[in-house]
Amino acid sequence: MLQYQRFACRSAAQEFDAWIRANPVPRRGLQHAAETQQSEAGSASKSKPKKHQTYSWRNTAEVLRQCIQHTPQECWTHHARGFTCCDASTGARLREVQLPAVLQPLQDPAGFMARSMQAAEELPELSRCGTFLAVLLSADSAALAVWKDGDFVRHKCLTGYTVRKKAGKAQLTYLRRGGSGSTVGGGIRRRETERLFNTAASRLSEWRQDVLACDKAFFSGTVRVWNELYGADADLEGIISRRDSRWQHVGVSVRRPRSADLQRVFWHASHGAISDYG
16 A cells, blocks of 8 residues: 555656646746746835834934934925935935824924924923823733823733633633533633623723823723623723724733733833834
């Protein structure tokens, strides 16, 4: 049997080689594929910045001054996330300044840039970064925090036994896929799931005044866990609606939120970036 299999494999390989010799790939096709690959590699290298660095929201005015001091202000254009400098003759992108998320969007980007060039000019936009909320959720934990002008005002991390230790599957997922949850462990995990999200919703309700005053709200988590949060006993819709325009994704991956993730989210939201392409 083994010899027969080897013979069949050799026969198939010989037939394939014979077909390739009878049907050669046109040279133009090979050349076109090579040219396409080179152009894609070139475009990828052009779009990738040669230098990338970050800065704090408190240094935004100084960063703009340093970026524009050697470049005419007319070469800079503003967009939703910051400013871009392009070559006046070719239009090629030279440098991009991405503003920290806590400062986006600016109400008057052109005026902000003009005033940032004056060393003695007051910049009320940079005197404070505002108040913002972070709600990070997973099937077995929740991390909540409120920042005001860069300082923690409130924060809380909650956990619960909601994931099966052996199977590694959340009770919410198990029930959604038709699981009965009638076992002792399933009942415990179901009650823990309800307790976790009820406690998280209650804590946000206790922070009502701070949540109502927040300028931005950052979130992470799947639709399923957010359904549980807004389906809890506390009426969150009356405090901050799920469709509120202040909600925006944290922009970083958060698997099982903890205190370290809150610090990481704050750092990501309060720092901008400078990308040099020239």
